[in-house]
Amino acid sequence: MAHLLRGVGVAIQQRERGQWDIVHSLWVVNAFILLAVNWWVTFDFQAHADEYLAAAILAGDPTPSFWTLEIFLTLLLWAVFLYMPSILLFPPDLEMDESHNQVYHRNRVWLMGSLIGWVIMEVAQTAMRGALLDPWFYLLFIGHWLVLFVLAMLVRRRGVQLFVAWWIFGSLLVWSFGVRRVLTAL
Numbered sequence: 001m002a003h004l005l006r007g008v009g010v011a012i013q014q015r016e017r018g019q020w021d022i023v024h025s026l027w028v029v030n031a032f033i034l035l036a037v038n039w040w041v042t043f044d045f046q047a048h049a050d051e052y053l054a055a056a057i058l059a060g061d062p063t064p065s066f067w068t069l070e071i072f073l074t075l076l077l078w079a080v081f082l083y084m085p086s087i088l089l090f091p092p093d094l095e096m097d098e099s100h101n102q103v104y105h106r107n108r109v110w111l112m113g114s115l116i117g118w119v120i121m122e123v124a125q126t127a128m129r130g131a132l133l134d135p136w137f138y139l140l141f142i143g144h145w146l147v148l149f150v151l152a153m154l155v156r157r158r159g160v161q162l163f164v165a166w167w168i169f170g171s172l173l174v175w176s177f178g179v180r181r182v183l184t185a186l
Helices: 002-013 022-058 069-089 100-128 138-154 158-185
Strands: none
Touching (some): 002 022, 002 069, 069 100, 100 138
16 A cells, blocks of 8 residues: 555656546556455454354364464465555556556556456455355455456457446445445444
């Protein structure tokens, strides 16, 4: 998140260059929201681990162990795939005359690839928490993002890129601040 915010700060400092781009900006916002929401989910993962340990102790296991190498590696890769958009949207080798649109398209395939990797790790960590079908439409929801990331990876047309970036933004807000809030209240 620090690298992403640094990139935004530098872009603001260099705003006279006129290199702003809506598609790039939407992906910056999407990456920020994904990082923040998934940071929150990581805290929830610890609560799940605590519940697991309490249940195991009640069941008579004197030395229960929730944390396994598989869980650790899944969470690590989940975090790595979420970090990559920050670097791909604001690369260290950014040239002063390169627009944010050029940066986006130069790194678009890798950006979408990292988001596809994140979806895979998202499903894996959700399964490890035992919440793969909670709610029942979770896999449909995350699956439609996978399709959109593949579409944005394969099709360069600006209209497609704008649609995918806006759709992810809108559905991310609905999921994060609507669906999750309603499900938590139930």
